[in-house]
Amino acid sequence: MIIKKSDFVTSAVTKRQYPEDKRTEIAFLGRSNVGKSSLINALTNRKKLAKVSSTPGRTRLINFFLINDDFHLVDLPGYGYAKVSKTEKARWGKIIEEYLISSTTLKRVVLLVDSRHKPSADDVMMYEWINYNNYDVVVIATKSDKISKREKAMNEKVIKDTLNLKPEHRLIFFSAVKKDGREEIVDLLFEDLASK
Known part of the structure; x- marks a missing residue:
């Protein structure tokens, strides 16, 4: 699929x-600073569609983007950021949970994990929650330009084992810097959603 048009909605x-x-x-979930905004910008070929910050925890709202006048990408607040209060973390959690439970048009959830590290307890909990609620899920390991081929092979196993990734769920490595994996992700996420 070719993304010809992308706009911020609300x-x-x-x-x-x-x-x-x-x-x-299609909803995008992941820890703060895992690269959700960078991925959305890379997929849409727009440098500033989703706001990117070097400071984790900046996305505190649910942001909706309209793609090809056809469907929405939904950027959810990042979770797991240590430098915010428990009250703020709980508030973000409620925002995320309300959306995931109440959306009647959510087709697919994209879970982002950092390719350099073992998935966190929050990542595992989120993956289990997505499975429990029977959403179609794709796991994307971001920042793959920062690891070697050898590390990638090792980390792929760690990610799959830690999440207990189901065989039918795809794991794709992605670099927002090099755009490695972009075409594969676009086809996998959007091809069956686009209007014929």
């Missing part, structure tokens, strides 16, 4: 602020 905190047009949605 930011939301509660269900009543979500878009009401009932377009199919």
Whole structure:
């Protein structure tokens, strides 16, 4: 699929602020600073569609982006950032949970993990939650330009084993710097969603 058009639609905190047009949605989940915004920008070939920050924890709202006037990408707040209060973490958690539970048009969840590290307890919990709720899931290991081929092979096994990744769920390594994996991700995520 070719992404010809991508636009920011709205930011939301509660269900009543979500878009009401009932377009199919793909949600992006991951720890703070794992590279959700960078991935969305790379997929859409837009440098500043999603705001990228060097400071973790900046995405505190749910951001909706319209792709090809056809479906939405949904950028959810990052989780697991240590330098915010427990109250703030709980608030972010509620924002994420409300969206995942209440969205009637969510088709697929993209879980981002850092390719350099073993998935965190939060990553494992999120993957298990996605499975429990029977969402189609794709796991993307970001920042792959920062590891060697040997490390990639080792880390792939660690990621799969730690998450207990199901055979039918894909794991793709991605570099926002080199755009490695972009075409594969676009085809995998969007091909069956695009209008014919």
